[in-house]
Amino acid sequence: MDIVDLREFYGSRLGLATRRSLAGRLRPRLAGVPGGRIMGLGYAMPYLVDCVEKPQAQLAFMMARQGVFRWPEDGPVQSALVDECDLPLLESVIDAALVIHGLELTDSPQDMLREIWRVLAPQGRLLLAVPNRRGVWARFDSSPFGHGQPFSRPQLSALLKESQFSVISWSHALYFPPSTYSAVLSAAPAIEGLGSRLMPALSGVIIVEAVKQVYAVAAGKRVRRLLARPRPVLAPVPATRRLPADS
16 A cells, blocks of 8 residues: 555545554553654554654654655654665664554565664664454455554564564554444444453454663674674785796
């Protein structure tokens, strides 16, 4: 889905119901970083608006394969088109990263997470919302969560551990089916409440909060660098023939 498809989805009734459900889960976690520097990656603008209060700085990065549009419509532009594996930021400058419609759509999830690790400040937080492999939403292409690579909790845990993130919490959202019927959308809040209590593993979306680990990565990278780049050994090379005396 490109940026036009994503924008049209969030302007639909199903998109608005999706936004309300996810924002309800994300808001308490983003409320813990007031006055911080927040980066959205993928298509995070609706949730930056709904969940972030009075940030020191706010960026909305959109992936090159999706496209980009001006955001917000008024005031200084805070959006940019980026390569998700080569972000245009210095190291350790972001307090929190919110990734929605991003990890499942990249060709290199591991490289993307390592690049996010690079730009996060020490103990910076990462919030990921990705389609659940076991959920209904990953099986229908009527929403953005039906596109790309869905994940299970063990898969996300392994990716985050490899990228030197430590998981803080898990949560789930989108238990109502991705239907445009008015009856389903009207009952969505009630279905969300029942689903979270009765069948949490079958949610449409998995939300994971993780924190950047610093010292373990520094040590690990040093070991890998030393092993990968051994110093060359200089040895004398014997001459193959003797030069004439009058040369």
